[in-house]
Amino acid sequence: MRLTKGCKKVLEVLEHAHDLSSAQDIHGRMRGEDDKAPGLTTVYRSLESLVSMGLVQAVDLGDGERRYELVKPGEHHHHLVCESCRSSVHLDQCLIEELEEGIRHKYGFQIKGHILEIFGTCKGCLTK
Amino acid sequence: MRLTKGCKKVLEVLEHAHDLSSAQDIHGRMRGEDDKAPGLTTVYRSLESLVSMGLVQAVDLGDGERRYELVKPGEHHHHLVCESCRSSVHLDQCLIEELEEGIRHKYGFQIKGHILEIFGTCKGCLTK
DNA sequence: CCGCACAATAGAAATGGATTTCATTTCTAA
DNA sequence: TTAGAAATGAAATCCATTTCTATTGTGCGG
Missing domain, CATH: 3.30.1490.190 (Ferric-uptake regulator, C-terminal dimerisarion domain)
Incomplete structure (x- = not known):
């Protein structure tokens, strides 16, 4: 499993985020600064990879929208x-x-x- | 806030449930034994009341579907x-x-x- | 007993996050 | 360079939940 371009962009956004970010937050921020940034699908898929790689943590606040944040590899x-x-x-x-x-x-x-x-x-x- | 008919039916179903039940589970079981049992809307609203009355606990397993179960009043x-x-x-x-x-x-x-x-x-x- | 006011309800439609589909593009390795 | 694999995007779809609106039921004063 490698670090694709999409994954890297998502990581970048998460590095600059100060709080928990939803997939749509991340996508919106990417598109905000670059019209042809990866689409929402890719964001979801990237997040999935990043989570399974242990670089990103998914957080469930019970409101139906999953949030994500950077963590030290393997930690939570x-x-x-x-x-x-x-x-x-x-x-x-x-x-x-x-x-x-x-x-x-x-x-x-x-x-x-x-x-x-x-x-x-x-x-x-x-x-x- | 009183115990409406819909609430009572929902309670009945939960009493007989052995495991965590989703709103749709509950609705399906009610309709299964009675074609004109309360609709899904009523089930949702009943669950909301029952939860706020402390008779029922909502459980979030992170899979996007909320489950419910009977609890001793006020407990969880x-x-x-x-x-x-x-x-x-x-x-x-x-x-x-x-x-x-x-x-x-x-x-x-x-x-x-x-x-x-x-x-x-x-x-x-x-x-x- | 009647009728009004309000709560409860149903069913359909809307919502919204997540996922799937599939055609296309980009990578990678030979 | 080229075939096969992986990644991607846009749109379609899914599915739990919520909202909307019209209808039904209930309690209560007259």
Whole structure:
């Protein structure tokens, strides 16, 4: 699996993004600066590759629109998503990984993946 | 907010369901045994009410289709979802609630809700 | 018992993100 | 250079969900 042109453009956009970006966000931004940038299909496909390569993390906020962000290869993290300003803060550790062994013992369940996102109000919005 | 006829039928179906059910599952099952059971719209709206009343929990498995299940009023739980047989086991405690205080201190973030689902292989499928 | 006001409902159409199709273009390796 | 593979784009399609609008049902005052 190689890094195609489309993938590279998507990576570029994600490097400059400050927040979680949807496929359509990414596509829009690419088309904004270059009329013949890759189409939406390619963006979706690129994201799929990038995710399976471990360079990009897909984030599901439960609103039907998947978001993406750059991560250190193979890593992932979870978010505190502010419902007021929609900003998101990264948690500095994954709370699930520590539990894998316990869950395997207690339930005989082998963990392969997980979804974890936390919603609420961020510091800034609380003091307003 | 009262318990309409539609809500009651939805509750009935959920009582007899053994697993997580999507809105369309529920609707299909209702129509299966009664041609003039409430329409899909009503099912969606009933589920919305039931969720906000705390009688039903919405579960997001990240596949674009929301599932629902009956819970003890006001409670919720998380799942170990087997990717092989699609069965799901309930975790007997919420791992997030214990962390609320810590996260509030560390990040100044007030938690209002969260998504947490764990995927992998269940005991039965592992031994096969 | 009547009729009004409002809630509940149905079914169809609209929405919108994601995916598929397929013809075309670009790469890659020989 | 050239055949085969991979990547791409545009449009079509999918599918859960939401919205719209007209209809039905229910409770209540008269």
